[in-house]
Amino acid sequence: MSKVIENKITKRQYIFILISAVVGIGILSAPNSICQKAEQSGWISMFIGCIYPLTITYCAYLSYKNLGFIDFYTLNERIYGKFFTKIIFIFFMLTLTIYASSVLSGFFNVLSKEISFFLPPSMIVTVVSLTIVFTASFGLQSLGRLSEIVFYFSSMLFLFPLFTIKKGDTTNILPIISSFEKIISSIPASFYSYAGIEISFFILPYVVSKKTIKNAGFISSIIIALIYTSLTFLTIYYLGFELTTKIYYPVLFIMETIEISIISDFKIVFIFLWSGIILKILACDYFVIAHTFSRLTHIPYKKSCLITWPFVMMFTIFMIPEHGRNVFLDNTIPYIVYIVLLYSIITAILSKLKVMKGI
Amino acid sequence: MKRNVLIILLIALTTFTGCYEMEPIENLSIIIGIGYDVQKEGQKKIVDPIEMFVFKGDGEVERLISPGIAETIYNTINDRQTVMSKKFLVGTEKLYLISREWAEYGIEDLLDTLVRNENRNEIAYVCITEGDTKHFFSMVPIDNTSMSEAISGILKFSYLANFFPKEVTIKELLFMYHQTGRRIILPYIVDDKGKPKIAGICVFDGAKLKHIIPLEEAFYINMIRSRKSDGYISIIKDNNPKICYTIKAKNYVNVEVDYDDKLIYTINITLKGNLKTDTIHNTAITAKEAKEIERTFEEYITEQLNKTIEKVQNKYKIDCFDITKYAAAKLGKHSPLLTDEEFQRAQINVKVKVILVDLGRSMK
DSSP states (O other): OHHHHHOOBOHHHHHHHHHHHHSSTHHHHHHHHHHHHHGGGHHHHHHHTTHHHHHHHHHHHHHHHHHOSOOHHHHHHHHHOHHHHHHHHHHHHHHHHHHHHHHHHHHHHHIIIIIOTTSOHHHHHHHHHHHHHHHHTTOHHHHHHHHHHHHHHHGGGGGGGGGHHHHOOGGGTOSSOSOHHHHHHTHHHHHHHHTTTTHHHHHGGGBSOOTTGGGHHHHHHHHHHHHHHHHHHHHHHHHOHHHHTTOSOHHHHHHHTOOOSSOSOHHHHHHHHHHHHHHHHHHHHHHHHHHHHHHHHOOOHHHHHHHHHHHHHHHHHHHOSHHHHHHHHHHHHHHHHHHHHHHHHHHHHHHHHHHHHHO | OHHHHHHHHHHHHHHTOSOTTOOOGGGEEEEEEEEEEEOSSSSOOEEEEEEEEEEOSTTOEEEEEEEEEESSTTHHHHHHHTTOSSEEESSOOOEEEEEHHHHHHOOHHHHHHHHHOTTSOTTOEEEEESSOHHHHHTSOOSSSSSHHHHHHHHHHTGGGSTTOOSOOBHHHHHHHHHSTTOOOEEEEEEEETTEEEEEEEEEEETTEEEEEEEHHHHHHHHHHHOSSOEEEEEEEETTEEEEEEEEEEEEEEEEEEEEESEEEEEEEEEEEEEEEEEOSOOSOOOHHHHHHHHHHHHHHHHHHHHHHHHHIIIIIOSOOSSOHHHHHHHHOTTOGGGSHHHHHHOEEEEEEEEEEEEOOSOOO
């Protein structure tokens, strides 16, 4: 436990951890979920949806700024008291467990369907989750370095969909705005793609340079929003919203249609690079799970990494059927998102009041 | 702890993973072409002949055609596997052939399978055949190793003439079916003295084949529906083929939509081309004469296009030009004006502009 507190990350690593904690399975499935209601204007809703990460990161910054950059557990204790802090931590632990296991089961689904259908399912989940435990057990500092390096390598992943610019059809995205109601009503659907930004609360106190931290959340939110918006836009531009809403992973469909003379199926190259991103997001989520668990039970961080592993495995196996997973997430994610939004705003306000009272 | 996890990982990775239950290449057959026919006598059963490569050892590769007969697409596998001595893999196919009878019966099941089954190859070529697809697979390939390669080659390079669009693939089939305001239009292949030949285009209504349009009319329909394809146009004078103009042109199309009691489409076609033959002028071509040639072609093509548009609106009665999508882009994807009735009533204006980029090296 004490080891984690000694861990320090730079501002740049903070930005990259935020990006890697959010951008994951959403790269493949975000256009699908957003186009269900918003149709060809889905990319606009996607961009407006970035108010969610912006609010969370800014509220996190405000809370810490008001109370001095103390530990998240102590911060909650000072605002809410001991009992509520435990509830909040259990809530975050469950939330991140849901995120991590949904990403892991989605990753498993893509792998088993698309490339490694000859591997036994239990093997994929076990090996991947053990790799995650192994990575997360190194602590926050290694996570920051990993996020930064892997982002540089895998950022070319976001360039592949650009090839559709030449092949798409402008009639697919016109008329740009058909109805404002549809755009507004599908903004909450974009929040799931941005879920994971809650990690900001946990890692912000460990950033070294506290003076320039203010715009870090803003930068990472905008980068994430740009990645998602451009992907959604290009997907609609190439496939049309009708086909986008019919396929679970429309971006993979695009990758399959890339013709390169030497490579018979470009999808496999894409999944290989994308796996790096998935391992990164899982490691970030797992860090929070283990961190909250160790704080709740006073078990050292490294041991809690192993202890929480069965829970995550259990959730993952429960979420593996794609249709069941979608139903479960559709019924839980909106509530989680609103609770987190409410919590962060209230925390920011209460921390301000606390400071004013203290004066 | 770290060491324990590492040891568990290493043991798991080395012992529990691997290509179990995988077959060596001698026991596999590689699918290269899939066909769909309707059984002649009987209850509309699907006959699904596939062309595949089989490996016999010593580097010997042979092609084999094996049909399966059943009621649904995947039940044909049940039937085929009872006679096949190899395991076969989907995903390497290069060509889908659909017989005319089966297309008239409907291809909804195939369209759903193509979206649902992620192992299918989205960049395989697809076309409609006259008669049984098995007949086409069992032809003798001349310049290829298999008929699937031969026919997919024909489709791949069809855009070099007749203004055929560049993509005749499965993904384009899915786009045409799903996108608002579009319909499936595929090339039609016939048997020409034992060789496959493109003889026209097939226009679908939903998932059912509606019309087959011969190549002479399809030439001008293609000119409107495709982008940046090539075609050769000639004007013959006095019924003497020796006295003619010929240009090779690339088409650039821009469609504007208006609504005033009925839909008004304005189709601007720009043909950028080279002069290939000119046996009418006997002197060197000046700027004025070049303009004159351009104007002659503009008049000729406009006349032909108007004739084609009239025929499509009155005879075929459905949008073969792929222009309803522009109305959908302008008026919204759920507009009530995207029906076939509105298309028949619509006023379609064509503005053709021919630009001769190059007059050739001849001085004359």
